[in-house]
Structure formats: C-alpha cells, structure tokens
Amino acid sequence: MGKSPCCAKMGLKKGTWTPEEDQKLLSYIERHGHGSWRALPAKAGLQRCGKSCRLRWLNYLRPDIKRGKFSLQEEQRIIQLHALLGNRWSAIATHLPMRTDNEIKNYWNTHLKKKLTKMGIDPTTHKPKINALIGSSQQKDTANLSHMAQWENARLEAESRLVRESKFTISTTPQVPFNKVTDISLLAPPLEQMVPPCLDILKVWQGTWTTKTTGIFTSNIGSLQSPNSTLHFSDNIFTLSRNAYCFGENLQFPALNYEGGITKENGQNNLKCLVKQNPDLQLEGETTILDNTVQFSDIESPIFAAYVEECLRPPIFVDGFSNADTNNLNNTSTGPFHDLDHSNSGGDLEDNRKYWNNTVTVDKSTLG
DNA sequence: AACTGGGTCAACCGCAATAAA
DNA sequence: TTTTATTGCGGTTGACCCAGT
Numbered sequence: 112m113g114k115s116p117c118c119a120k121m122g123l124k125k126g127t128w129t130p131e132e133d134q135k136l137l138s139y140i141e142r143h144g145h146g147s148w149r150a151l152p153a154k155a156g157l158q159r160c161g162k163s164c165r166l167r168w169l170n171y172l173r174p175d176i177k178r179g180k181f182s183l184q185e186e187q188r189i190i191q192l193h194a195l196l197g198n199r200w201s202a203i204a205t206h207l208p209m210r211t212d213n214e215i216k217n218y219w220n221t222h223l224k225k226k227l228t229k230m231g232i233d234p235t236t237h238k239p240k241i242n243a244l245i246g247s248s249q250q251k252d253t254a255n256l257s258h259m260a261q262w263e264n265a266r267l268e269a270e271s272r273l274v275r276e277s278k279f280t281i282s283t284t285p286q287v288p289f290n291k292v293t294d295i296s297l298l299a300p301p302l303e304q305m306v307p308p309c310l311d312i313l314k315v316w317q318g319t320w321t322t323k324t325t326g327i328f329t330s331n332i333g334s335l336q337s338p339n340s341t342l343h344f345s346d347n348i349f350t351l352s353r354n355a356y357c358f359g360e361n362l363q364f365p366a367l368n369y370e371g372g373i374t375k376e377n378g379q380n381n382l383k384c385l386v387k388q389n390p391d392l393q394l395e396g397e398t399t400i401l402d403n404t405v406q407f408s409d410i411e412s413p414i415f416a417a418y419v420e421e422c423l424r425p426p427i428f429v430d431g432f433s434n435a436d437t438n439n440l441n442n443t444s445t446g447p448f449h450d451l452d453h454s455n456s457g458g459d460l461e462d463n464r465k466y467w468n469n470t471v472t473v474d475k476s477t478l479g
Numbered sequence: 480a481a482c483t484g485g486g487t488c489a490a491c492c493g494c495a496a497t498a499a500a
Numbered sequence: 501t502t503t504t505a506t507t508g509c510g511g512t513t514g515a516c517c518c519a520g521t
Binding site: 481482483484485486487488489490491492493494495496497498499500 | 502503504505506507508509510511512513514515516517518519520521
C-alpha cells in the first residue's frame with residue numbers, strides 16, 4: 112500500500128495532452144501493449160507519469176470508446192444502475208459498452224443529477240423529494256432496491272472473480288460483456304449462499320411458450336379485473352439464478368416505477384410476478400398511476416426483458432398495456448415483440464381488456 | 480471590449496485494493 | 501507474514517468555452 116511516488120516526481124509534464132504525446136502513447140501501446148504503466152513513459156519517450164498515461168489511454172485513446180452524446184437509452188440505463196449501485200462508476204461503466212467510468216461520472220454530475228432534481232427526484236436516493244415522510248410502502252420499496260443491489264453486488268463480485276481467473280489480460284482488452292456470458296451459474300452465487308429473501312428464482316423456458324395475458328390492473332381512472340390467470344410453459348431447459356431486475360426500455364423512470372420480482376413456486380409451473388408502482392410518478396407523461404399495485408402471473412415485460420437483455424439474448428417485450436401492441440396483435444401472434452412501453456399511453460382500458468383476452472404466442476426459437 | 484458566471488469535461492489527487500517481493 | 505510496488509477508483513479541480521451583462 113501507499114502513495115504512488117510517480118506523480119510527485121519533479122520534471123514530469125502535467126495538464127492537457129498534446130496530439131504529439133497522444134501519438135507517442137498510442138503507437139507505443141499498439142506496438143508493445145502497455146505492460147507496466149510505471150515503466151511505459153520512459154520507454155515511449157513521454158515526460159509523463161505512468162498514472163497519467165494510463166488515464167489518457169483508458170479515458171481517451173482506447174479504440175473501443177464511443178464518444179459524443181449519450182442516447183436516451185444510455186441515459187435511462189445510467190439512472191437505473193445508479194439507483195442500484197450508487198456512485199460505483201466503474202461498475203456502472205461495465206454495463207454501458209464503449210463508455211468510460213469518467214465519462215459516465217461527468218455526465219451524471221453535469222446532466223442527470225440536475226435532471227432528476229428538476230423532476231423532484233432526489234438523485235442520491237432516487238426517491239421523490241416530497242416523500243420525506245415515507246410510508247410503509249416506500250420502506251418496502253427501499254428494501255426491494257437494496258435487495259436488488261445485493262444481487263448486483265454478488266454478480267459484480269462473481270464477474271470480477273471470473274475475469275481474474277480468466278487467461279485474458281484485461282488491462283488492454285475490454286471486459287467480457289455480460290451478455291456474452293452464457294453460463295449464468297458463473298455469475299451468480301450458489302443458491303445455498305443466497306440470503307433467503309433473495310431466493311427468487313426465475314425459470315426461463317426455452318422453446319415456445321404460450322401466455323394468456325391476464326391479471327389485475329387497477330388505476331386511478333378505473334378498475335378492471337381479468338379472468339383467471341394462466342401461463343403455460345414447455346419443458347424447463349435452463350435456470351437463471353438471479354433476482355429479477357425491473358428494467359424496461361422506453362420507461363422514463365424504469366428503476367423507480369418498477370420494483371418487484373419474479374418468483375417460481377416450488378412444484379408449480381407458473382411464474383408469479385409482482386410489480387409495484389411507485390407512487391407520485393408519471394409514466395411517459397401520459398398516465399399517472401398513484402400508489403396502485405399491478406399484479407401479473409405472466410412474464411411481466413420490463414422485468415423479463417432485463418434478463419433477456421443482460422443475460423441471454425435480445426430483448427423480448429410482451430406488454431399487456433400498450434395500445435400499439437393491442438393494435439398489432441391478433442388473437443394469436445408470434446413474437447418477439449419489442450419496445451412495448453407499458454405506459455398505457457394512448458390506449459384505454461377497453462383496449463387492455465381486449466388484449467387480456469388474447470393469447471400471445473412467442474416463439475423463442477426466432478430469437479437467435 | 481471586458482468581465483462574470485455557469486457548464487463541461489479532461490485530468491489530477493489521494494486513498495484503497497491487490498499483487499509481488 | 502510483512503513490506504513495498506502497482507493499479508484502480510471516485511472525488512475534485514481547473515482550463516476552456518460560451519452566453520449574458
């Protein structure tokens with residue numbers, strides 16, 4: 112341990128890098144790799160400390176860096192991940208390919224923090240500021256969030272263990288993207304090590320599954336109850352032992368709006384999903400759903416999409432509350448379905464009722 | 480034209496974790 | 501096991517730019 116002496120040495124250049132220095136560093140690393148950062152500057156003919164060279168390479172010169180404006184999807188992802196991980200920028204960066212932790216940190220500090228504050232959301236807690244007087248439901252939300260964070264931590268630890276044990280030199284190679292890892296068991300702690308509340312096991316069935324999208328949906332503009340919920344699966348092919356993350360695309364505040372989990376009860380062939388709507392938040396600016404609970408015994412799209420997106424294959428969204436989807440579906444339709452926003456925007460409850468009565472067949476073999 | 484204040488972002492600093500001796 | 505060297509991370513700084521006065 113101890114303070115690195117290199118930066119304290121006199122005579123080393125500091126400040127903005129010149130194009131000539133960049134070129135020297137770049138061509139040296141291209142020819143020799145970086146090896147020891149401490150030794151690099153002398154070998155490359157640079158009057159810099161190794162630390163400075165490393166930083167310049169990682170944050171600017173690496174070829175696998177995307178620069179420029181953050182997309183809406185990236186923005187949402189950062190907010191979701193920040194809600195889970197806090198200021199762990201390097202952990203967040205592993206979920207955003209081609210972006211550096213420094214860039215994400217800057218973007219958070221200069222844009223997103225303000226954006227959330229403007230919306231009345233505390234950027235530290237990711238909760239509405241007016242809710243300082245937290246009710247029990249909010250406390251439950253907090254528990255859910257830390258629950259998810261617990262899982263994420265476990266996953267990150269497993270991931271870094273995996274990287275450590277791998278033969279790759281990761282210093283110059285990007286980390287193995289999570290969605291390229293096919294053996295999920297490598298990334299999750301063994302079941303017996305999981306804290307009991309974390310034992311939400313998501314079973315994913317490969318092949319064709321058929322869902323009858325049913326459930327109970329209550330909103331501030333009325334209430335409908337659908338018939339019995341049923342969900343049919345083909346044989347179990349593999350298991351994901353990670354907790355449900357409640358991410359979805361096209362959700363303005365996904366991490367905040369959707370909290371809950373998917374569970375598989377012993378001896379039953381159904382998935383149970385509970386999604387709790389966070390109060391005081393607006394979905395896509397269209398429908399405000401206040402403190403209601405949406406229950407599905409279906410594969411609930413944002414959550415399921417998160418798994419698919421992060422772990423295995425391209426996202427599928429099967430969304431029971433999208434007007435666009437309602438219009439596009441026949442009684443039996445074949446997926447995959449993308450980008451259904453779960454917002455109920457533009458639709459009405461009659462549309463939803465129509466949808467609920469549909470049977471949706473998603474042929475997973477089409478998913479590649 | 481000069482000054483000021485805010486926004487942005489590359490780069491630095493100090494500390495902690497990890498590896499090596 | 502302890503000490504030392506190296507790397508990685510997150511907070512912070514300061515140079516630069518731009519708009520407003």
